[in-house]
Amino acid sequence: MDRVNVAIVGAGAAGLSLAHRLERGLPGRSVALVDTAEPALRPLERTWCFWEPAAGEWDAAVDRRWHALSVVGPDGTRWRSPTDPLVYKMVRSPVFEALVRSGLDRTRLVVATVLDVVDGRGGAVLRLRGGDGREAGLAADLVFDSRPPRGFPANAVTLRQHFRGWFVRTTEPRFDTSAAVLMDLRVPQPPRGVAFGYVLPFSPHTALVEYTEFTREVLDDAGYEAALRDYTGRVLGLGGLTVSAVEQGVIPMTSARLPVRTGRRVFRIGTAGGATRPSTGYTFTGVQRQTRQIAAALAAGRPPGPSRAHPRRHLFMDAVLLRGLDDGMIDGAEFFASLFSGNPLPRLLRFLDGTTTPLEDLSIGATTPVGAMLSALRSQTLAGTRPRRRAGGLGRFT
Numbered sequence: 001m002d003r004v005n006v007a008i009v010g011a012g013a014a015g016l017s018l019a020h021r022l023e024r025g026l027p028g029r030s031v032a033l034v035d036t037a038e039p040a041l042r043p044l045e046r047t048w049c050f051w052e053p054a055a056g057e058w059d060a061a062v063d064r065r066w067h068a069l070s071v072v073g074p075d076g077t078r079w080r081s082p083t084d085p086l087v088y089k090m091v092r093s094p095v096f097e098a099l100v101r102s103g104l105d106r107t108r109l110v111v112a113t114v115l116d117v118v119d120g121r122g123g124a125v126l127r128l129r130g131g132d133g134r135e136a137g138l139a140a141d142l143v144f145d146s147r148p149p150r151g152f153p154a155n156a157v158t159l160r161q162h163f164r165g166w167f168v169r170t171t172e173p174r175f176d177t178s179a180a181v182l183m184d185l186r187v188p189q190p191p192r193g194v195a196f197g198y199v200l201p202f203s204p205h206t207a208l209v210e211y212t213e214f215t216r217e218v219l220d221d222a223g224y225e226a227a228l229r230d231y232t233g234r235v236l237g238l239g240g241l242t243v244s245a246v247e248q249g250v251i252p253m254t255s256a257r258l259p260v261r262t263g264r265r266v267f268r269i270g271t272a273g274g275a276t277r278p279s280t281g282y283t284f285t286g287v288q289r290q291t292r293q294i295a296a297a298l299a300a301g302r303p304p305g306p307s308r309a310h311p312r313r314h315l316f317m318d319a320v321l322l323r324g325l326d327d328g329m330i331d332g333a334e335f336f337a338s339l340f341s342g343n344p345l346p347r348l349l350r351f352l353d354g355t356t357t358p359l360e361d362l363s364i365g366a367t368t369p370v371g372a373m374l375s376a377l378r379s380q381t382l383a384g385t386r387p388r389r390r391a392g393g394l395g396r397f398t
């Protein structure tokens, strides 16, 4: 059986980021990057947005930058703020993938579906199915697995961040390119959770306009189309437009603590390894933090775990929010409007990146509807003490 020092399962955001770091940072060790060719398992093309200082390591793949963000409340009040010293950046997944792959000279690229990963004393073994249907094994000293999670514990709150976006071209110049719209809460709100519009303006005539919900169930085609027509027409008043492409996705937002280490030699990375920030769905930055920690540990000859993409206290605060949204105790639109109206945007961005101090966290908490948050806190604390069992049937998430 073939053997490598490190096997990375999945060549999405996390697998590619880790392969990129190990290519440079682990001389003398063999690394394999295994990804499936099965269309049902492959992620669709997507845009990744994130914020960081002006100069960043993925700048060669960055397609757009914004130096200001706005949020629009349910009543139309608009809060606009510079992001300085940070910049909101957008990367297109095919460009990121091409950039990383072009630098992978030493990494062995394996096209196969991983059927399972068996942990063992002398090494882990990946059972693979190639394009011709034949099965083979690959042994590895360490495995980093980014296959999407299949389910979450039933006592966790798990919402879906689900959305569809249109890449539009309008007849008239309608977009202000100086600021991306992070949340436009003027859309009709679901009974539980929250719904909002999201706009990435590329030029006065072109933008990615999305309709997003944080709720339990996804919509059907007709539901997304109706929501986008309402948002682009009634709310934004875009007038005549053509749609050149569509982006759609589902991101799990869960209070479950996803185990990073699942065996002696097996670790999870990416969304599967808890890199997704539960309250927002943003994952790209968490993936970078996580893969940087792993690469540094391996380069220093240390065991890689436990690498947490987000601080525990922020995960707890997010769990309370998810519980409150899911139980209907927190009015989602009111919550996010008060969060953005009551805090300097750069502080909120740092909070979402896990770099605020406990004192800053408290001051952010004080700007939210405190009574509703306390009820959600009580409910989440009680739920956390109930026995755990696995939830099934959650379907594919990414």
Ligand SMILES: Cc1cc2nc3c(=O)[nH]c(=O)nc-3n(C[C@H](O)[C@H](O)[C@H](O)COP(=O)(O)OP(=O)(O)OC[C@H]3O[C@@H](n4cnc5c(N)ncnc54)[C@H](O)[C@@H]3O)c2cc1C
Pocket (backbone or CB within 6 Å): 009, 010, 011, 012, 013, 014, 015, 034, 035, 036, 041, 042, 043, 045, 046, 047, 048, 049, 050, 112, 113, 114, 115, 146, 147, 148, 247, 248, 249, 250, 251, 269, 270, 271, 272, 281, 282, 283, 284, 285, 398
């Ligand atoms: C449409 C969309 C837009 C998003 N936008 C943002 C954003 O703007 N900012 C942000 O921070 N986050 C965003 N996210 C969330 C997150 O960044 C992405 O989901 C990200 O792709 C997660 O990276 P990952 O590596 O964990 O998973 P994926 O990128 O899904 O990678 C998983 C990999 O595993 C492979 N795989 C699956 N099964 C097997 C198998 N059995 N054998 C071998 N390989 C397998 C797949 O082919 C894939 O390459 C978005 C998500 C979606 C869906």
